[in-house]
Every structure is written in C-alpha cells, then in structure tokens.
Amino acid sequence: MDGFVIENLPDGLGTPSDFEYEWEDVRFHSRVWETGPDPEGAYRVDLTAKTLRGEKLTDLEALKTFLIEYEEKDPNSWELRAIKVGEYDGLAAGDEVFYFVSPGVAAEVSIDNDRFTEDDLLSTATGFHPETTT
Numbered sequence: 001m002d003g004f005v006i007e008n009l010p011d012g013l014g015t016p017s018d019f020e021y022e023w024e025d026v027r028f029h030s031r032v033w034e035t036g037p038d039p040e041g042a043y044r045v046d047l048t049a050k051t052l053r054g055e056k057l058t059d060l061e062a063l064k065t066f067l068i069e070y071e072e073k074d075p076n077s078w079e080l081r082a083i084k085v086g087e088y089d090g091l092a093a094g095d096e097v098f099y100f101v102s103p104g105v106a107a108e109v110s111i112d113n114d115r116f117t118e119d120d121l122l123s124t125a126t127g128f129h130p131e132t133t134t
Contacts, residue, residue, distance in 0.1 A: 002029035002051040004107065008127030009033075010120035013046045023070055026054030045112060049128050052106040060089050060100040067098060067108075086126045097125045105130070 001018065014035030021028050030050040036043030057063050068075050080091040083099075088107075090099030096110035109125040 001031050001049070002053075003130055004049075004051055004128055005131050006031070006049060006124075006128050008123045010047070010111075010116050010124065012115070014044075024054075024066070025056065026052050026066060026070075028052055046115065047112070047124065048108075048110045049124070050108045052108065053104055055104055057100070057104055057106050059103075060091065063098060063100050063106045064091060083122075085122070086129055088129075090125070092122075095121065097121060099125065101130060 012035075013033040016031050016033045019028070019030045019032065021030075028050050030048060032048045033046040034043045035046050038044070052063070052066075054066075056066060064080070067073070068078065078093060080093045083090045083092045083097060085097060085099040085107075088099040088101055090097055095113040096108060098106060098108040100106050107125070107128055109121060109128055111121040111124065113121070
C-alpha cells in the first residue's frame with residue numbers, strides 16, 4: 001500500500017477497504033478493516049493503517065504538530081509516550097501509534113482496543129514499513 005508492506009495483522013479482522021485523501025497538503029493512503037454489520041446494521045472499525053506524505057512532515061515533532069491539528073487533539077492532555085517502531089521513532093497513545101519514516105513520509109496505525117491488545121497494535125505497526133528493494 002503506497003510503497004509500504006503490511007506484514008503482521010491480528011486475527012479476527014473484518015473486510016479491508018482502501019482510501020486516498022489529502023488534508024493541509026499532506027496526502028493519506030489508508031487501509032481500514034471493518035467488522036459488520038451488527039444486528040442494527042452498523043460496522044465497526046477494527047484497524048486502520050495509514051501512510052502520510054507531505055513536505056511539512058520533516059521530523060517526529062512536525063508529525064506530532066500536524067496530527068494535533070488533523071485529529072483535533074488538545075496538546076496539553078494528549079498523553080503520548082516515546083516508542084520505537086522497528087527502526088523508526090514514534091509516539092503512542094491509547095489505541096494509536098504514529099512514527100516518522102523519513103523526511104516527507106510517516107505512518108500511523110490505530111486499533112479497536114476493546115477487541116485487540118496493545119501488542120496487536122505494536123506488532124502491526126512494526127510490520128507496516130516501506131518496501132525494501134533487495
């Protein structure tokens with residue numbers, strides 16, 4: 001997906017769908033797995049993996065600043081912790097992790113933490129990385 005591979009996925013995911021969109025000069029490629037419909041006809045998002053590409057994504061701090069605006073987070077209450085995602089520096093909070101890959105390229109993974117564990121989130125994120133050409 002957008003030059004990335006997805007090597008690890010937890011069991012029990014629903015059907016995937018791909019989306020492309022742009023916000024504030026950052027392009028997103030997103031794959032979303034959904035389960036449903038339930039008896040009321042509703043669907044539930046199990047997992048989302050996104051690539052983000054844009055010139056303003058210069059480092060992890062710039063990525064965080066962008067996501068604060070995009071996700072409408074309160075920077076004073078968003079409890080982020082530093083994390084390594086494979087070889088990449090990232091930040092995690094609750095059901096999501098995002099990480100800086102290289103200038104202009106970042107990734108984000110979020111999971112339904114009612115159904116899946118933090119280990120599922122981190123394993124998926126570690127396996128979501130740029131394709132290598134060897």
